[in-house]
Amino acid sequence: MAKATVNKIISFSCVDGPGNRSAVFLQGCGFDCRYCHNPETIHACIHCGxxxxxxxxxxxxxxxxxxxxxxxxxxxxxxxxxHCPHGASARTRELTAEQVMREVRRNLPFIRGITVSGGECTLWRDFLLELLSLAKAEGLGTLLDSNGSYEFSKDSELMTVTDGVMLDVKAWEREDHLRVTGCDNACVLRNLDWLARAGKLTEVRTVVVPELFDCRQTVREVSALLAKLGCLDARYKIIRYRPMGVREQYKGLTPPAEDFLQELAGIAAGYGLKDVVVI
Ligand code: SF4
Ligand code: SF4
Structure with missing residues (x-):
């Protein structure tokens, strides 16, 4: 069985998808977002001690x-x-999918599904496939929380056991996305389009940091695409940037004003999106 580096397992979560769910967080991420609230999940531990x-x-x-x-x-x-100088965490466990499910099974009477998050969970594709297959066998719903760097359209096997994806769209423009994450967003936008067409887009999330990228453009373009594809029921979560947990060198970013967040929510609702939330 494939193993993954598991950062943590939360037995009950009501913020990682609809209903009460168990959430599994995997270690490692290919993006390096300036506003990352969990920077200890980005890199693998190098055992420096x-x-x-x-x-x-x-x-x-x-x-x-x-x-x-x-x-x-x-x-x-x-x-x-x-105190880790490498953006890592030693508070992790190497677990097989069956070992993770053993912990999740204890919650079965109280949950409707599992969500696998990170870091970036798709870095552990084979483990994911096994874990979601086991979850399905228990009658659980299955969601992935992803930064969109994995080409979902090319993995029908994984998508068969995935009910939906909660996708981060961190910025629409390539240059903006590079500034926010250090990475290109072509794959993210392909995923947005493909997941919406395939009926697998559960949620889109954009963290609002006005200094870093054109937030109005991002919300407008995402909403226009979802409207064009008739994907009006997917939740659009507009997330207020908060400095809590952010690395020292990026703490100077300014959280957005409430009226700006409401303006963005209005843009999304104006395109007909039915489930727009500001948090
Ligand atoms: S988690 Fe600990 S052992 Fe691992 S890289 Fe960081 S400081 Fe070193
Ligand atoms: S310092 Fe030790 S006790 Fe505290 S969170 Fe890390 S592993 Fe756990």
């Missing part, structure tokens, strides 16, 4: 030049990744 001395309960130990994590001793104080 720096964080071990900050772990007072002894959940982190070093053996054979590797840092090991014992979840039973962890008090989730976050001291380890606050």
């Amino acid at each position: 720096e964080c071990v001395k900050y772990c007072k309960p002894g959940a982190l130990t070093t053996k054979n030049e590797r840092v090991n994590y014992d979840i039973t001793k962890c008090v989730f104080c976050d001291e380890c990744f606050r």
